[in-house]
């Protein structure tokens with residue numbers, strides 16, 4: 220069984236918990252806003268995600284982190300042994316564009332993770348502005364893979380993009396495991 224730990228971080232009320240529930244097929248619906256306290260860990264299992272013939276299942280731990288910076292002292296514990304970081308923000312909020320630089324710096328650059336282990340998600344809530352579809356981000360965020368998520372309009376596209384990202388993370392985990400195995404016998 221290949222296992223990966225992926226964090227969901229970003230500004231408050233961006234939609235982290237909604238997306239975490241959606242991709243993990245958790246039944247918790249969209250209700251009134253409940254701020255996540257510290258972190259909530261969702262498990263998600265996917266058979267045969269990496270498409271190998273062995274058909275090994277993959278297990279994801281999705282760490283739905285609080286966007287509140289009062290939990291900053293917990294961040295090192297959250298980041299420990301993580302394989303990926305998904306930064307979720309609301310493209311309608313100019314303040315989020317600044318804030319995600321901080322999340323990127325703390326959770327990706329300082330760990331350090333590769334840029335390929337990071338996914339940026341512009342999450343469009345119902346009734347959001349149309350023109351933010353052509354969002355252009357400044358360096359260094361413009362080097363990252365950016366997807367748009369709109370659960371009302373195209374939920375399957377969102378799911379597909381997340382699965383693509385999860386597949387890339389599982390491939391990295393698989394590669395590092397193979398390297399470790401090789402290093403033991405050589």
Ligand SMILES: Nc1nc2c(ncn2[C@@H]2O[C@H](COP(=O)(O)OP(=O)(O)O)[C@@H](O)[C@H]2O)c(=O)[nH]1
Nearest residue numbers: 231232233234235236237249250251252344370
């Ligand atoms: N209908 C709908 N509401 C959403 C969506 N995304 C976020 N929301 C609303 O925005 C609130 C904040 O989302 P949440 O995921 O809890 O934000 P978090 O602080 O980033 O975890 C939720 O309580 C929902 O009311 C969405 O895709 N559809």
Ligand SMILES: [Mg+2]
Nearest residue numbers: 235236254255
């Ligand atoms: Mg939350």
